[in-house]
Amino acid sequence: MTQQTTKFKVGDRARMVGEVCEVADPGELVTITEIDSNGDIHIEGPHGGECYSKHWGQQNGHYLEPVERTLHDLQPGDILLDSDDDEFRAIDVLPNSVLLSSYVNKDRAGAWYTPDELNERGFKFKDAPETETTELSVAELEEKLGIEAGTLRVKKD
Structure with missing residues (x-):
């Protein structure tokens, strides 16, 4: 059986829209944990639990919409790049802090950061x-x- 194409990949975050799955209410964020050979998209809800359906990529009243990931929803194993393009791995993620690896050894703890500190320091997802x-x-x-020449006035952001 050939795998169906989908706009999602494993690790993506999505928002539950329309009819609900038993692990997420409408508007809640879920994580794509697997896309199997039958085309079923497996999700994990925000409070644990998992369910799946091949129809979540479609608009049939029971679907997901993609959500752009931010440094506020890191997951263990995510790879980040700093402003020098050095790679770091998220070793552990707590509600308001992230333990990043050393850039020399991605299995060794480096330092704790808040998501805001990561933003301030220029960190981004490796695949961003x-x-x-x-x-x-x-x-x-x-x-x-x-617009007529000479009539546009530009404000500084």
């Missing part, structure tokens, strides 16, 4: 997509927006 910056002059922006 690179964001591309686009620079435009005011004249180029006016042209793209179809």
Whole structure:
């Protein structure tokens, strides 16, 4: 039997939408734990417990919507990169702190951080997509927006 394609992969977080599974209420976050050879998507609920269905990638009143992961929902085993692209592994995760490995040995404890400290220090998921910056002059922006030249005023964020 061929595996069906899905927009999810193991480790992804998703929000339960519509009809509920017994392990999650509508709006709660779940974790994709397995996608088996039958195309069934297995999830773990926020309070434990697991269930599965092949219909969660579809909109049949019983489905999941993807949620972008943040450093606030790290899981043990996640690999992070610091601002120098050194790799660290999340060894243990508590509600408000994360024990990262040493970058030299990913099985050895390094230091504890809060998710906010990780953000401040420039940590990101190893598989995070690179964001591309686009620079435009005011004249180029006016042209793209179809605004008369010289009438656009830009505020600083």
